[in-house]
Amino acid sequence: MNIFTKSNSVCEPTKQVGFVTLVGAGPGDPELLTLKAVRAIQQASVIMVDDLVNDEVLQYASRAARVIHVGKRGGCASTPQRLILKMLVQEASNGESVVRLKGGDPFIFGRGGEELAYLEAAGVAVTAVNGITAGLAGATSLNISLTHRDVAHGVLFMTGHSKPGDQAVNWQQIAATCHSSKLTLVIYMGVSNVGFITKGLLQGLPSDTPVAVIQNASLPTQRDVVCKLKDLSTAFASEGLTSPAIMIVGNVTAGLQALSQPNSNLLTDAA
Known part of the structure; x- marks a missing residue:
């Protein structure tokens, strides 16, 4: 005799896990982007772009991607770093595939180390892609x-x-x-x-x-x-x-x- 039991539990969709990729956009010439950088930009759902990044680099972004400009240029008004960090965590927590697009290389005067440490402390998965430094x-x-x-x-x-x-x-x-x-x-x-x-x-x-x-x-x-x-x-x-x-x-x-x-x-x- 087969006995069937009916479960009262309701299956809920699993929340997509977001992550952040720190991507070096290089010194300006879009032809100096690495293949890995291009691939990360193409796959991103959210791109947070520094002021020194050449706009031509964004040609590789998906049309569906949200592009957020977070200016960082010496001598000019800049987006506070604290706000950028909070935005990165928030977007990743919402399940987004976030690219933090930085001029040059993220780890050579690009604050990449600060951002990586903050994201790891917040439990956000983060990786980095090198760029050619200026x-x-x-x-x-x-x-x-x-x-x-x-x-x-x-x-x-x-x-x-x-x-x-x-x-x-x-x-x-x-x-x-x-x-x-x-x-x-x-x-x-x-x-x-x-x-x-x-x-x-x-x-x-x-x-x-x-x-x-x-x-x-x-x-x-x-x-x-x-x-x-x-x-x-x-x-x-x-x-x-x-x-x-x-x-x-x-x-x-x-x-x-x-x-x-x-x-x-x-x-x-x-x-």
């Missing part, structure tokens, strides 16, 4: 090898804009380290503090150390200037350079400095 893209655009073994033993990435409340960078010490250890120095977000940075670097590096400045790296609007360290502040003023700009300090740029001189032997030989 310091590398700017150097490559000028055929600069940041770690050319003939003149550099390594490269040091530094921010020129410290976190509020943090002690200011000791640029004299940084310069001395770069000089003694043959390191290339790449400075991000230093435009507003270029005078202070230059003064400190001159206390530990020769005044004729070559410097390359790249504004809007990889974009059609890219501008670049090569000068000596002692002339760095003057070059910013005379050329009207503004953010976003990368400064590359060290002998890896020496060839460019020679090329920038009207009577350069390199120019004569090339002719």
Whole structure:
């Protein structure tokens, strides 16, 4: 005899579990996106976009995706980071596939570490996709090898804009380290503090150390200037350079400095 029992329980649809992917959009040129970044953007239902991300990158987004602009640009009004973190958790908690689209690389001056830690603490699944950082893209655009073994033993990435409340960078010490250890120095977000940075670097590096400045790296609007360290502040003023700009300090740029001189032997030989 078969006995059948009737259940009084009601089956409810399982709530979709959301997640966040921190995606590096690169320095600006959409062709520098990785395939993995493109795939993440295509699959996202919500995309939270930083101000420095090129709008052309969003061509890969689904038409159904919600795009939320959360501006982050030095010297301008920005969306508070606390609000961005809360929005990421909220969207993921609602079951959305969220892409946090950041200029450059999420983990090189992109606050990716802060966001990852916050999301993990909130129980939100999070992964990251690397992007090409502006310091590398700017150097490559000028055929600069940041770690050319003939003149550099390594490269040091530094921010020129410290976190509020943090002690200011000791640029004299940084310069001395770069000089003694043959390191290339790449400075991000230093435009507003270029005078202070230059003064400190001159206390530990020769005044004729070559410097390359790249504004809007990889974009059609890219501008670049090569000068000596002692002339760095003057070059910013005379050329009207503004953010976003990368400064590359060290002998890896020496060839460019020679090329920038009207009577350069390199120019004569090339002719």
